[in-house]
Amino acid sequence: MQKLLLLGAEAIAQGAIDGGMSGIYAYPGTPSTEITEYVQKSKAADKRKIHSQWSANEKTAMEAALGMSYAGKRAMVCMKHVGLNVAADAFVNSAITGVNGGLIVTVADDPSMHSSQNEQDSRFFGKFAMIPILEPSNQQEAYNMAYEGFELSEKFKIPVLLRITTRLSHSRAGVQTKENKPQNPLTYPEDPIQFVLLPSNARKRYKDLLALQDLIDEDSEKSIYNFYFDGSDKSLGIISCGIAYNYLMENYPERNCPFPILKLGQYPLPHFKVEKIVNECRNVLVLEDGYPFVEEQLKSFLDKSGKIKGRLDGTIPRDGELNPNIVGKSLGKPVKTSFAIPKIVANRPPELCSGCSHRDIYNALNETMKEFGKQKVFSDIGCYTLGALPPWNSINSCVDMGASITMAKGAADAGVRPSVAVIGDSTFTHSGMTALLDCVYENTPVTIIISDNSTTAMTGGQESHATGRLEEICVGLGVKPEHVRVLTPLPKYHDEMVEVLREELTYEGVSVVIPRRECIQTATRSKKESKAKGEEVTT
Amino acid sequence: MKTNIILAGVGGQGILSIAAVVGMAALENNLYLKQSEVHGMSQRGGAVQSHLRISDKEIASDLIPEGTADIIISVEPMESLRYLPWLKENGWIVTNTTPFVNIPDYPNIQDLIGAIEKFPHQISLNADEIARQVKSVKSSNMVVLGAASPFIDIPYASFENGIRQIFGRKGEKVVQLNLNAMKAGREFSEKKRKHN
Ligand SMILES: Cc1ncc(C[n+]2csc(CCOP(=O)(O)OP(=O)(O)O)c2C)c(N)n1
Numbered sequence: 208m209q210k211l212l213l214l215g216a217e218a219i220a221q222g223a224i225d226g227g228m229s230g231i232y233a234y235p236g237t238p239s240t241e242i243t244e245y246v247q248k249s250k251a252a253d254k255r256k257i258h259s260q261w262s263a264n265e266k267t268a269m270e271a272a273l274g275m276s277y278a279g280k281r282a283m284v285c286m287k288h289v290g291l292n293v294a295a296d297a298f299v300n301s302a303i304t305g306v307n308g309g310l311i312v313t314v315a316d317d318p319s320m321h322s323s324q325n326e327q328d329s330r331f332f333g334k335f336a337m338i339p340i341l342e343p344s345n346q347q348e349a350y351n352m353a354y355e356g357f358e359l360s361e362k363f364k365i366p367v368l369l370r371i372t373t374r375l376s377h378s379r380a381g382v383q384t385k386e387n388k389p390q391n392p393l394t395y396p397e398d399p400i401q402f403v404l405l406p407s408n409a410r411k412r413y414k415d416l417l418a419l420q421d422l423i424d425e426d427s428e429k430s431i432y433n434f435y436f437d438g439s440d441k442s443l444g445i446i447s448c449g450i451a452y453n454y455l456m457e458n459y460p461e462r463n464c465p466f467p468i469l470k471l472g473q474y475p476l477p478h479f480k481v482e483k484i485v486n487e488c489r490n491v492l493v494l495e496d497g498y499p500f501v502e503e504q505l506k507s508f509l510d511k512s513g514k515i516k517g518r519l520d521g522t523i524p525r526d527g528e529l530n531p532n533i534v535g536k537s538l539g540k541p542v543k544t545s546f547a548i549p550k551i552v553a554n555r556p557p558e559l560c561s562g563c564s565h566r567d568i569y570n571a572l573n574e575t576m577k578e579f580g581k582q583k584v585f586s587d588i589g590c591y592t593l594g595a596l597p598p599w600n601s602i603n604s605c606v607d608m609g610a611s612i613t614m615a616k617g618a619a620d621a622g623v624r625p626s627v628a629v630i631g632d633s634t635f636t637h638s639g640m641t642a643l644l645d646c647v648y649e650n651t652p653v654t655i656i657i658s659d660n661s662t663t664a665m666t667g668g669q670e671s672h673a674t675g676r677l678e679e680i681c682v683g684l685g686v687k688p689e690h691v692r693v694l695t696p697l698p699k700y701h702d703e704m705v706e707v708l709r710e711e712l713t714y715e716g717v718s719v720v721i722p723r724r725e726c727i728q729t730a731t732r733s734k735k736e737s738k739a740k741g742e743e744v745t746t
Numbered sequence: 747m748k749t750n751i752i753l754a755g756v757g758g759q760g761i762l763s764i765a766a767v768v769g770m771a772a773l774e775n776n777l778y779l780k781q782s783e784v785h786g787m788s789q790r791g792g793a794v795q796s797h798l799r800i801s802d803k804e805i806a807s808d809l810i811p812e813g814t815a816d817i818i819i820s821v822e823p824m825e826s827l828r829y830l831p832w833l834k835e836n837g838w839i840v841t842n843t844t845p846f847v848n849i850p851d852y853p854n855i856q857d858l859i860g861a862i863e864k865f866p867h868q869i870s871l872n873a874d875e876i877a878r879q880v881k882s883v884k885s886s887n888m889v890v891l892g893a894a895s896p897f898i899d900i901p902y903a904s905f906e907n908g909i910r911q912i913f914g915r916k917g918e919k920v921v922q923l924n925l926n927a928m929k930a931g932r933e934f935s936e937k938k939r940k941h942n
Contacts, residue, residue, distance in 0.1 A: 212769055212779065237785055321784070378782035378797075378808035379769065456806035531811040544813040546830035549861050551853045553824065555756065557792035558848060590790065667785070 213382045215375035218346040219285075219313055220245035222353030227388035229280035229308070230258030232268035234637065235666035236287030237322040238376040239315035243285055244669075255390065263672050264608070264637040265290035269297040269312070276310040276366075277402060279394030281357040288316040288327050289607065293638070295332070301366050302336040303412045304402045308391050309357025310366040317373045318496050318528035324588070324607065326526065328497035330474060333368035337416055339423050340368045340474040341432065342449035346380040348432065348472060354385055359426070363419055372496045374528065375450050424475050432472025435480050440465035444488030446481070447471065448501055450529075451494035457531040458540055476504060485514070492537060493517035496529050558593060564724035565591040567696035568658050569599045571704035571722075572629070576601075579625055579712060585618065587611040587639075589631035590664045590726075602629055609638025615653045616646050625712040628655045632673035633663040640680060643717070647685035652715045654708075657681075658696075660726035668729045681719045690718035697724065747777075747899045748801040750810045752829045755821040756846045757789035760887035763912060764819065765796050767891060770908035771900045772800045782808040791848050795829055800898070819894045821873065821887050822846045823858045839865055840894040840935070842873035842886060869893050869935050876930050885927035892931025896939070902932065 213221060220242045223231065233243040246252045246259040258275070262268035265286040272284035284294070291298060291314050298312060314332075317323040333340035339359060343349040352369055360367045400408055427433060438444075443466045447455050452470045456462065469484045471477075485491050485505065491514060493502040502517040516522040522537050523529070532542045559566050569591075576584065586592060586602035587610060594601040604614055611628035619626035630639050635657050646653050659677060663669040673680070681691050692707050694700065704722065711718040751768070755761040765781050772779045783796045797810045812831045817838045820826030826841035833839070841862060845855050862870050873889035882888070888909070895905055909924045 212773060214783075241785070374782060374808055377785050378780060380780045380805075380808075381773070381778070450808070453807045454809070457811060460806075530809050531807045535811065542812050544831045545835040546833055548830055549827050551824075551857055551861055552827050553849060553851045553853060555791075555793040555824075555849055557757065557790035560790065593790065 208384050208386060211382050211384060212379055213346055213350070214241055214377060214379050215343070215346050215349045215371055216241035216315070216377070217245045218350040218382045219353040219369065219371070220249070221382070221384060222350035223283045223311065224249060224252050224255070224257065225385055225387050226354040226357050227281050227390050228257060228283055228357065229390045230272065230275045231283045231285065232258070232262050232272045233285040234262050234264050234268055234290060235663055235669045236265075236290050236315075237666055238317060238373040239285045239287045239290070239313065240666050240669070241376070242313060244667075251387075261669055261672070265294040266297055269294035269301070272310060273297060273301050273304070273306070276306040276308040277396060278308065280308040280391050281310075282308060283311045283313055283353070285313040286315070287323065288314055288329050289324060290314070291329055291332055293608070298332065298366075299336045300404060302338050302416060303404060303409055305364045305412065305415070306360055306366055307364075307394065307396045307401075309360035311353065311356040311360060311369050312366050313353070313369040313371070315371050315373065315376050316497055319373070321373050324605070326497065328500055329368065329370050330497065330500045333370065333474065334500075336366075336368070337420060338365050338368055339363070339426065340370055342370045342472050342474070343375060344449050344452045344470065344472060346375070346378070346382050349375060350382045350384065352432070352472075363423060363426075365416065365419065370449070372450060372528065374496070420475075424478065427473045427475050428477040428479055430473040430477070433477045433480055434470045435483065436464075436468040436470065438465050438467040441467065441488045442490065444469070444484040444491045446484065446491060446493045446501060448495035451496055451534065454529055454531045454534040455494060458535045458538055471501070476501065481505065489514070491515050492522065494523070494529060494534055494537075556596060558596070559590060560727050562727040563590070564660050564696040564722060564726070565594060565658050567698060567701070567724075568656065568694075568704065568722040569594045569601045570698075571696070571701055571708060572627075572656070573599065573601055574701075575705050575708040575712065576627075578709070583618070583623055583625060584627045584629060585611040585614040586628070587630040587634045588665070589634050590660075591629060591631055591658050594629070608634050609642050612639050612642035612653070612655055613645060615655070616642070616651045619651050619653050624652065626653045627712065628653060630655065630657055631664075632657055632659040632661060632677060633671040635677070636671065636673040636680070640684060643681065643686070643719075644684050646717045650716050652717070654711045654714070654718045654720060656720045656722065659721050659723040661723070662726045662729045664726045664728060668726060668732065677721055686717050686719050690714060690716065692718070692720045694720060694722040695724060696722035748803070749799070749817070749898055750815045751798040751800070751898070752810065752815045752818045752832050753796040753798060753820075754818060754825040754829055755794055756825065756848070757792050757794045759821045759846065761794060761796055761821060764821075764887055764891045765798050766912045767888075767905060767908035768798060768800070768898065770911045771904035774904045774907055775900055777802055777900075778805050780805045780808050793825060793828060800900070817894060817897050819890060821890050823855070823862060823870070824853065827858070827861060836867060838897050839868040839870075840890060840897070841868070841870050842890050843870050844872055844874040844886070869938055871931065871934050871938075873931065876934060877927050880926045880930045882923040882927040885924050888924045888927035889931035892928035892933075893935035895928070895932050896935055
């Protein structure tokens, strides 16, 4: 037991380690990546033989965690919010099967889309699956919730959703750790068909889940994370969810908020406490990061009273993350800024690193596409998405992982020639392989460029499941070996790359081009690491 | 005491190392600390910032409210101006003057320096040059931290211990280079303040 300075993400990892976890499963994704990375680096986790290798995607991670839970052990699965879309089938059904060992599904949402395609709110998924949701307001609670979450899951025999947002995940503060709990022994579920969701059993399991709802409501009602602070001024009541509580308190440095506050950290909503604050106060302000999840539940469709204030009535902006100023404004506290940003300050968007292999393939692709016309290149999610920005302007889509290949297929079916996909190696093994199989199945004329930098670069350089096996996978899926072309993306091979691209773009069938050169970041890092210690390096 | 610090720079310039050193120094003095950082997309050569809050009382928000930062510490001149709405009226700007030019419309450096020097409370220094002088070329971030250290109410020895803890696993030589860089920055800053 010690005091550590931890990111919210790291606090969850440490809480899970101390809470008796036997395995963590995840695919990287900002802002969730650091949870698993922390376990991978933890000496304690290593000593306790906690599984922490990356999974191919969020769905495989969710399923592996469920399998570990089936065997009686405590497991955690982590992902970013859009990862839960990928894992949704397994996730929703895991509430029906229930668990054996405790299972925590940790999902990091990204309001304001610092590094994401959307700002969806995972609490809706938790409600949809009808399981308890925990939402910490600070790093200590993040630790505690992970530490205790396995027991909550085991108490009701269903998974628990732990929801955090970018700000908490990537902010550091002191965390007091607790005593290490032992891992569970290997046990099988009491009922051998608990996990068999044949309709006959699924109907029974679903009724069990419905019957549990009163109990998880009651648990929320009693939860220490749902706390009612009384206040003398009942003209306003404030409901704060998770981290919003901190922004609220920031506006009362002396901790003298005159209004009653309901601080929420566990869902389903605690009915009595919510009713109390709504009945006692003239107006109710709902502060929540993400979608108006609580606000919508309070504000019924037919209610025209205008009593509930929040994102839906414009008191708080409808989109984007909260901050102390937005919360202050909603309480009528003006923001006092002294300086504006001078006009001279230019935008500085992210860019492909100098020396990055994606640069070379985009240069070659742009030159080749001059002959074939514009707007025919579908792409995907990763560092290479920056090829959508100047000076390249090479790609025309980025939707969800794997979509480049299947969108190129659909466009080819519609008559687009050539129809091109640009995808990263890790994204390809995450969700591109089944898409390629669709193309092979119909021999659709598409050219798929797998820009292979042999890592998952965008999220910080985690190992890629694709490394060393891309050609085999493509040929195994049915691409003709002569149309799997490997290139070395370097300026000196520019003409050669253009030549190969031209050949494959005119081929009326499935072709895969693999420009392969290690990510400049991971290459530099491993060079530094292999150099003797004592060199002049700071990072 | 309560100090709100905005750290600014470009992804990869080492502002998180500054944050880590200050964090260690704060812990050694039993102060509360909250530090929010940027991971992900913008680390690829984009503008990055970190909010660092130190206090002897518990800190509520991970984010600094606008208009309340005591110092902006920047490892790049243009970036020192990007977060001005956060700076309080009498707040300080401590910034490196070596530009990091990775965009086509990067402003004229003299105009930038001019905009910075308009502030009554600022220390601007060529941290890259100072780092070279003390043969710690890669530690310009620690030069900037050194220049900012007089404005943070923590004993200097604690910053030194912070460097030892953060860089310790990279060996004694790296520790020493960073210590030298920080010291050079601090001396510059103290001299400059005496002149003002
Ligand atoms: C469903 C989902 N999971 C995770 C992410 C986060 N993510 C974005 S890009 C990326 C990695 C891409 O790696 P790769 O395809 O190899 O491209 P690179 O960044 O290396 O160029 C990840 C994990 C996401 N956006 N969506």
